[in-house]
Amino acid sequence: MASSQCCENPPTLSPSCGVGSVVQDFGGLRAYVSGDPESKRAVLLASDVYGFESPNLRKIADKVAASGFFVVVPDFFFGEPYDANNAERPLSAWLQAHTPQKGFVDAKSVITTLKRKGLAAIGAAGFCWGAKVVVELAKSDEIQVGVLLHPSFVSVDDIKEVNRPIAILGAEVDHLSPPALLKQFEEILSQKSGIDSFVKIFPGVAHGWTVRWKVDDNFAVESAEEAHKNMLDWFLKYIE
16 A cells, blocks of 8 residues: 655656656657666666656666666656646556556566667666566566665565565665565565575665655765665676
């Protein structure tokens, strides 16, 4: 079930932000891309409900790209990110139209396009809504490694099916994936022979902080940067 935490501190969307560019058709979706397209290593970033025009998300993409990855941030919502001001489309109705399961199908199309372009080593990270997309990818052979950041809709049964190295970065104050649930995830993953995992709970921050941090909150900014470094280190470890 969705929580109000999914929507707190909404970003001001900007179609022109970032040092990368927007392509109109990447596996059937618009996408923000950043980094060297000649790289052999790629990362897919799956957004929260506010979509691929979030300035902070594009900053994260550019940061990952600067470490040698070609980064793709698809528009999984086809031009309709969640808008709290749209009374005709409350969050529950919006989620019915934009399910993570549909995002997973679309993500596979993006990954197929990456592989056709010669980027065979692929990781994926998902924020909130996007974490469910990534955990589905991590159950398959679509990606080499996954990262879930303050996941939404991810269940114990999902984690039982993961067969790729996975890192889970959670918040102390999280109604969707509280620390007790993340501890369950950690226990399940620890019993998976041959599959590396990393679970970390960040104190003093709330769901969504890694992509919707408040710029005037130094503690939140530092915690977000620490999480981004953990994510990047995980990619560097497993994407070769």
